[in-house]
Amino acid sequence: AMAGLVSGAASAAAPVSAAGKSEFVTVKNTHFARKGKSYYIAGANFWYGGYLGSPSGVGERARLLKELDTMKALGINNVRVLAVSEKTAMTSAVRPATTNGPGKYDEDLLAGLDFLVDELGKRDMTVVLYLNNFWQWSGGMTQYLNWFEGTPAIDPNVTKDYDDYMAKTARFYANKDAQKEYRGTIRKIVGRVNSINGKAYRDDPAIMSWQLANEPRPGNGKASDKEKAIYTKWIAETAQYIHELDRNHLVSSGSEGLAGSAQDAKLFMASHSSKHIDYLTYHLWPKNWGWFDSKKPVESWDGAIAKSRDYLNVHIDMAKTIGKPIVLEEFGLDRDGASFDIKAGTKIRDRFYGEIFNLIQRRAASGDPIAGWNFWAWGGAGRAANADYWWKQGNDFMGDPPQEEQGLYSVFDSDASSLALIKDHAGKLRSLQR
Numbered sequence: 001a002m003a004g005l006v007s008g009a010a011s012a013a014a015p016v017s018a019a020g021k022s023e024f025v026t027v028k029n030t031h032f033a034r035k036g037k038s039y040y041i042a043g044a045n046f047w048y049g050g051y052l053g054s055p056s057g058v059g060e061r062a063r064l065l066k067e068l069d070t071m072k073a074l075g076i077n078n079v080r081v082l083a084v085s086e087k088t089a090m091t092s093a094v095r096p097a098t099t100n101g102p103g104k105y106d107e108d109l110l111a112g113l114d115f116l117v118d119e120l121g122k123r124d125m126t127v128v129l130y131l132n133n134f135w136q137w138s139g140g141m142t143q144y145l146n147w148f149e150g151t152p153a154i155d156p157n158v159t160k161d162y163d164d165y166m167a168k169t170a171r172f173y174a175n176k177d178a179q180k181e182y183r184g185t186i187r188k189i190v191g192r193v194n195s196i197n198g199k200a201y202r203d204d205p206a207i208m209s210w211q212l213a214n215e216p217r218p219g220n221g222k223a224s225d226k227e228k229a230i231y232t233k234w235i236a237e238t239a240q241y242i243h244e245l246d247r248n249h250l251v252s253s254g255s256e257g258l259a260g261s262a263q264d265a266k267l268f269m270a271s272h273s274s275k276h277i278d279y280l281t282y283h284l285w286p287k288n289w290g291w292f293d294s295k296k297p298v299e300s301w302d303g304a305i306a307k308s309r310d311y312l313n314v315h316i317d318m319a320k321t322i323g324k325p326i327v328l329e330e331f332g333l334d335r336d337g338a339s340f341d342i343k344a345g346t347k348i349r350d351r352f353y354g355e356i357f358n359l360i361q362r363r364a365a366s367g368d369p370i371a372g373w374n375f376w377a378w379g380g381a382g383r384a385a386n387a388d389y390w391w392k393q394g395n396d397f398m399g400d401p402p403q404e405e406q407g408l409y410s411v412f413d414s415d416a417s418s419l420a421l422i423k424d425h426a427g428k429l430r431s432l433q434r
């Protein structure tokens with residue numbers, strides 16, 4: 001793919017391992033390569049990793065080091081992280097934010113990202129950094145439209161109308177002023193020089209890839225052909241733009257797959273066939289998508305797991321057709337009894353994780369283009385602060401962003417059975433690397 005070619009011509013500063021093999025993650029046909037071996041992702045979603053790295057304010061560097069060491073010890077080799085958030089009036093969004101208005105950045109939060117990237121490099125771990133968000137919990141595209149359309153940033157937790165939210169938020173892609181500011185932010189992050197170790201991000205192999213956004217969608221489930229064409233063009237042009245700024249790293253969309261493509265396989269294939277998109281991504285949310293009823297786990301399990309297996313297989317088959325690696329970079333399920341309480345069990349979640357891990361391991365071992373997984377999401381030492389489980393500024397960060405109950409999908413450092421399962425399967429994936 002593009003990156004495979006380009007990274008061969010990487011900038012002179014491109015670090016190579018002792019064996020003279022590129023330390024960057026590259027694509028070799030339908031697999032990742034790193035340091036001369038195939039590379040599989042046994043990863044965690046850790047959206048707030050940069051926040052913990054901040055030198056002041058929300059930063060908790062001691063906690064960050066502990067979380068990274070815990071993940072490393074489990075064999076987790078990759079984290080997927082929010083690179084930039086936008087200040088917004090919405091209640092369901094994280095505070096503070098990286099950009100406090102067009103062109104205005106919080107250098108402390110950017111230094112937090114520097115610290116995280118540096119510490120990951122020290123641990124031989126890699127990071128996927130997403131540069132925007134289709135959802136409201138970090139400001140994201142709806143906040144850009146507040147800046148440039150003058151429309152209020154929409155919080156679907158308030159409007160309770162996701163279809164309206166998705167259709168309006170997708171106006172981001174064709175809004176020229178919003179795109180100009182977004183590209184300014186892309187230049188700010190991709191072109192950054194790490195304030196901790198002096199490395200240019202573009203020359204740092206600890207970064208695995210740049211991701212256009214978290215879960216970008218073309219609109220809602222009834223997206224028009226015009227909206228689909230705008231979305232497809234936006235992906236190709238933005239991915240190309242990032243490759244022009246950075247010749248070393250991979251670029252991915254952050255798509256959920258069919259669920260994020262109006263269930264239109266043609267759209268998913270067309271929007272990811274661009275040579276500027278180096279690998280495919282997909283996400284799996286049985287509860288969010290109504291396949292699993294966490295209040296009726298026994299009755300809804302069979303249907304949910306059958307649909308999940310099918311979703312996994314269909315996307316791996318599409319990756320085969322397109323000829324690119326694919327990563328299941330988000331999946332999750334509730335705690336037992338749909339509880340947010342850390343004392344609740346994780347029997348159902350563990351069973352679900354095990355099914356996912358086994359199917360991916362089996363298909364990866366048979367040479368299919370599935371390059372691994374990132375579970376959603378690392379909660380670690382984070383603990384919910386309020387009886388209603390909602391996040392307030394100053395509370396711990398954890399796997400669940402502010403638009404969701406704190407404890408919904410987070411895997412905590414006390415969830416021993418889940419951590420054991422993750423460790424076991426990270427080892428199985430690692431055994432495929434040669």
Ligand SMILES: O=C1NC[C@H](CO)[C@@H](O)[C@@H]1O
Pocket residue numbers: 135214215283285288330332376400401404409
């Ligand atoms: O990217 C995402 N996908 C699903 C997560 C859990 O609902 C959600 O928190 C996040 O916006």
